[in-house]
Each structure stands twice: as structure tokens, then as C-alpha cells.
Amino acid sequence: MRWLRYGPDAALVECESLAEMSAVRAAVVAAGLPDLVEVVPGARTVLVAARPGTRALEQVRALVERADPETADGGEPREITLDVRYDGEDLDLVARTAGISTDEVVELHTGAVYTVAFTGFAPGFGYLTGLPEPLRQSRLDTPRTRVPAGAVAIAGEFTGVYPRSSPGGWRLLGHTDAVLFDSRAERPALLAPGDRVRFRSLS
Amino acid sequence: MSRALEVVATGPLALVQDLGRPGHAHLGVPPSGALDVPALRLANRLAGNPETAAGIETLLGGLAVKARASCTVAVTGPPVAVTVDGRPAGSHVPVHLTAGQTLTVGRPDTGLRCYLAVSGGIDVEPELGSRSRDVLSGIGPAPLEPGDVLPLGAPSGIPDGADTVTAPPTPPDLLVPVVLGPRDDWFDDAAHQLSVPWTVTSESNRVGLRLDGPALRRTEARAAAELPSEGVITGAIQVPPNGLPVVFLADHPTTGGYPVIAVVVPRALPALAQARPGTTIRFRPYA
Secondary structure, eight states: OEEEEOSTTEEEEEOSSHHHHHHHHHHHHHHTOTTEEEEEEOSSEEEEEEOTTSSHHHHHHHHHHHOOTTTOOOOSOOEEEEEEBOOOTTHHHHHHHHTSOHHHHHHHHHHSOEEEEEEESEEEEEEEEOOOGGGOOOOOSSOEEEEOTTEEEEETTEEEEOSSSEEEOSEEEEEOOOOOBOTTSSSOBSOOTTOEEEEEEOO | OOOEEEEEEEOSEEEEEOSOOTTOGGGTOOOOOOSSHHHHHHHHHHTTOOTTSOEEEEESSOEEEEESSOEEEEEESSOOOEEETTEEOOSSSOEEEOTTOEEEEOOOSSOSEEEEEETTOBOOOOBTTBOOOBTTTTBSSOOOOTTOEEEBOOOOSOOOOOSOOOOOOOOSEEEEEEEEOSSGGGBTTHHHHHTSOEEEOTTOOSSEEEEESSOOOBOGGGTTOOOOOEEOOTTEEEOOTTSOOEEEOTTOOSEESSOEEEEEOGGGHHHHHTOOTTOEEEEEEOO
């Protein structure tokens, strides 16, 4: 683990792996430090930003140096199931690339349990880890200018759902009607770091 | 009749802003909020509001609003002509409007963003605890348009009684203190490379200030390296592959995949919020 300064009031905790990052994030969140303004997980880092003039950064540093990433506990994760119609434009491409049938793609994608590792790109967009190996495929050579809201997609080691219509280069497997982000809802983002996610096929 | 403000003209861009919605970056939501925070806080004090009340952020002036009820208003930011029904009223002072009067904000000679506070504050529905418009993710009230009617809250205080408030200067050259890192080691002698004059380009907006100058060179070892996506904060100076830095402002993306060479210290951000295209910026790393 490395501690990197990020301006006067923030720091990056750099981790060896996504798993270590998730453990650090969970430990920091579980501590519930009142003067910590943001805890932003990334693929290999956790960004912590403190209220200026407080000791929150020192507290985080002591916390992560003491913490054993193997035993870090972020509390009971939430479990979320998303209903998906597997009718995505890239389903055939994904099956061809993996050398399996489209039915097998759906079986693999629905058979796994995913964890929201971090968010970014757009409000409510979660990077979900746990993707079965054959589905770990590169992004499209040419990103689409418009991916519809609710599109369920894969790229690299991640799967995710586009919360709203936007450009995007991930391979599209299908779509869900679930609302991923509603800023007026009590819990605005359906998926938050640490949540467990399953996909269920509607077809 | 409920208190309200009618938008008559907006200029290039007029947005409802308060102090933003920090604390939601892990959901992908930027902090947003007024770019020149001290200016909005001052406008609110002058109008008798808590500093957290929502006001209007204008870009290059051009705002005109008609009071539908008696109210106290104040315009801050760079010095700017303010009129009430065509008569000069002045910026950086509390101004009283009676129902039916129209206040206009001219075009500032320097700087970019003026702030209008109204007694009671703009009382549109908050989203995630803030009334700020976030231009990156489209959260918060839409950019204002002529004909919009903005509800006002109940006045809660007395306008600040200062005789004269001087507008802060908006110099054409800025010396900006930064803290190197977290990824300064991706660059050859980051402090030296950053110290040259950079020019603010017209591609800049609330998401970030785009700068032109000699492209920042990465170390040989990092020349083609990919950075796994990581968290970004306001003031981060991110360096995309073309080597031209972007200083992230309040509506920045919450994560990014390019190295951050240094971070602007928070007290320098208001001046950056007022930096017009063509402004020269020098970064001064400090320990």
C-alpha cells in the first residue's frame, strides 16, 4: 500500500489489487469519520478528501496502516438483482469472441455474483467486478455515439449498466428497465461501492 | 402572492448555484456549486441570507430579472454595472427592489462570473441536498431561460450593513500555488515543467480550465503507461496524452484515467473561476 498526497486536504491510498482496494474502502467507510468529505474508490486506489483544518487524513492513514486488508469488514453488503433482456447489439460478437453460444454468454453473465468496485463516468454508473473469464473482452474499436439508458455492457474485467443515454465503447449484452440513478430518490444511486449484484434473464 | 423572481434575459449562461453537493463522489456525482465561492457567500451576506442560500451565477453578465415581490438583492464577483429600471445601482452593495422593478447586470470588464443573491434565496427544489446546476451530469435546475419564474424563500436576516465592499481584482496574470502529486513522478521534473506560463483557452468551462503551452513530457518509463481509473478532486491538474493540462473545477468528473501532476490549493480556485481565455497562469509548487 502507498500513501500519496493529493493536494492539502486529500490523499490517495494506492493498493496492489482491486480486492485490497475494496478492503481499504470498506475499512475507511466503516470507521465513519465525520470530517471525511469524500471516499472515492478507483480501480487500484481509494481517494480520501477531508474537511480542511481537521485531522481526518491522519486518522485514515493510521486506520489503513493498522488494517488487515484480509479481514476488513464493510458490514453486510446490499444484494441487488437486475432483470435483463439479453438482446444487446453485441451479444453475437461477445459469443463469437468467447467461442461459445449466445445462450452460454447469458448463462455466464447471470451465473456470477458481482461486486460494485467503484463508480465514475456518470452518476450511478458502477464498475462491477466478478465477470467470468470468457466475457473479459476489450472495448469496441469504435465507441458508439449513443448507448441507450439501461444498457447492460461489459469491458475488460468489468460489467456495468449505463444509467442514462451517453456515448460508450463497452460491448452491449442487453438492457434493464431498472432506474440506476434518481437524484430525488432517498438512495439516489441504485448501486454503491461494496454492493453485490446479480443479473437475471427475462427471456 | 408568493415571492418570486422572473428571468427576463440570461446573457450567455445563467445558472442557479449554491455551495454544491460534496460527499457524493462515490456515486459518480460531482461536487458542483458556485465556482467563485467567496463571491456567492458575500452576495448572500449582503442580501441578508445565510451563505448557503442559492443565487444565480452569470457568465459575462447580461442577466435581467424582474422582482415579483419586494426583495433585497446584491451582485458580486468582478466589478460590474448594475441597474434598476435603467438607473445605476452598483455592484457589491445591497439593493432594494420593489415588485415590478427590473434589475440588470451588465458585462464585466474583467473576470467572467458574477453572482446575484436575492433575500430568501432561490428556492427551487434541491437535488441531493443542493440547488446547484451541475453541467457535467445535468443534475439540478436547467440553465435559466427568459420567462423562467424562480420561487424565493422567506427572508431570514438583515442585509449586511457594510458601507463599501471592494470587488477583488481579476488580474490578467495569475500565480497559482499548487501541491505536486499524486502522479508528479510520471513526469520529468514536474515542478520545472509546470512553472512555465500557461494560457487559458476558450474551451474552458465549469468542468475544467483547459490550458495551452508546451506539452508536459512524461518520463520515459511512463511514456505509454495506462493509469487505472482513480478519484479526482476539484483543483486537480490532469494531464491527458496530448500533454496539455486541465485544471478541474467544481463540475469535474469524479474519476479519471489520466495522471494528476499537481493540485491547486483551494484558496486559489476563485481566481481561476474568473480567469478569462487568454489569461496567463503560472503554477508555483510549494512544499
